[in-house]
Amino acid sequence: MTKYRRADPEISRRKFINVALGTAGAVGGLGLVTALAGVRPPIRITASKVPAIAGDILVYAEGPDAGKPIDISKLNDKLTHAWPQGKDKTGAPVVRKDEPNNLLMVFKFAEAELVAPTDLKATDKGVVAYSGICMHLGCQVGNNASKPGTLLCPCHSGAYDPRAGCKVIGGPPPKPLSQLPIKIDGTGLAATGPLNAPYYGSTESDWASLLEEAKTI
């Protein structure tokens, strides 16, 4: 009689256990991935977070007058920080400062000093407003102490010229600062529309949907 080994038609015990363990581990591991869904909380847009829209008034962002409307007689060629203040659903005023990218800079120059590419129609008697957030990595732009009259971002030294549409005059920013169209409203300032381009960190499509939302909130 010849010795022969019976070919096992079924899978071996070892293989079965390995496959079973592997499957259980994979399914369990995948189950844990759902726990990761919570790491990115949903974004809730509120009236205090939407960007400035037409009709918003500008209020001081800091100093003793923080929260009070900008007084145009106190503006000068140094930057003044401002927040846009709109209204919520009930019509109560709401300062839109929960979105740090809403920070604005307001200047008053002699009218002749403002040159292209500034949108001159969006200025009023030499008063001009820009987004205060650097287009490079989102720091707050400040006065340039060593080159008065220009702006300097303290993070990576992006430089802007506020008399010329805040075009980039040095450093790494990819785009000029966005300009907010404004008009003088009594002694204060009011926005006549949204920023002429998205602020830092926002794409064109995000920006469009944000503005849509701003109108409905």
Added chain:
Amino acid sequence: MNQWLDERLHISRLNDKFLRKAFPVHHSFFLGEITLFSLIVLILTGVLLALSYEPSGVLVKNPMDPMGSLVPAAYASIMNINAMPFGDMLRRIHHWMANLMMGAGLMHMMRIYFTGAYKKPREINWWIGLLLIVFTALTAVTGYSLPFDNFASTTLKVVVGIASSIPWVGEWIGQAAFAGKFPSSGLIPRVYGYHIMLLPGILLALTGAHMLLMIKQKHTQPRYAKELAYKKIVGVPLITQQTPIMLMLALLFTGLVILFAAFIPVHPSEVFGPPGNSSPIVKPDFYLLWVFGILAILPGSLEFNFLGGVFNAEFFGAIVTPGVVIGLLFAVPLIDRSSENQYYAENPTDYPVRLAIGIAFFMMIAVFSVAGYRPELVQSNILKESNANTILWISAVVLPALTYFAVIGIVRGIRKFRETDQREMLAAAAADD
């Protein structure tokens, strides 16, 4: 007591296996130990700080301001820590220690590189060591973001901006890693979680693996061991000879850092103030200054779309370039291989190309770090706004190249000198006969 423990736990086996590990006696072999001591001091001071720190962005009254202005609770708790006995000192020691841990780790890495200790069979430990350096840097950055003063919040915004600059997935990654759109209410708890749990856990695990592999594979032997006892392990055992040396070094080092911390303040949160509308001048600590420098001299116009993804200067400067640099470091044992197991530390001057590449590499990092001071260089009229980028980029290429050839030249000189010396010695010996 030893006997009591031994009867129950057989610690004599542990002793034979690990505690008798022979440590080579050479000053360059203490750099890794100093890194380890810093980690221990960081954990001790970190635990003490965590007892009083409040990881929250909720606005509370500023304890420093009699007018009671509102500041994030994290910032307020830092002010309270500063007011505690030794509180400010704890923070300073913690911060200085982190800087020194990076410094000691990097110097330890240089020692390994220049003596060829990364070659077979120690490639794995080279890679673990690099991971340790990367994770130490990450831990340090999350650490100095925690006080949530104006400096820290600006730093965090830049970090989120960098994470968000990855094409296609950046926006999602930035929000997933930092709990929503900057600055969300979950931001500080998230960074706190990273800093005190996730990253130190990774660091400890990697450190454990690093030590075990080092004990298993043994140090490369310093060159004097070759003459002393060829192919034998020369050194002092961990218990008891090496331990007092280590203790002495640890205490001396910690004492120096404490002295340092007492006289040189670091990250004064009360000076930066709570997050506000004016970013302060931010610079990362020294080990990330080169990334900062690259970001400062890359033109922002470097931006293009590809298949719907945006590739911008931040992505190239802060993710691609450091990725390439770290990738190259990881590749070192794959590029420079030895067929035999490496036994003795190599004399750096015997490998002029490796030495020169290494020094040129650090030269380039140094130039990029100087580029981090671009605004100061421009303000002090050393460079002009118009030519700063060009000059810095040219130096980033030319200076390392010059360094490379200078090192090769010097090494050749040394070798020639040594050879003539030997020849003359031989000649003199022959003349004596």
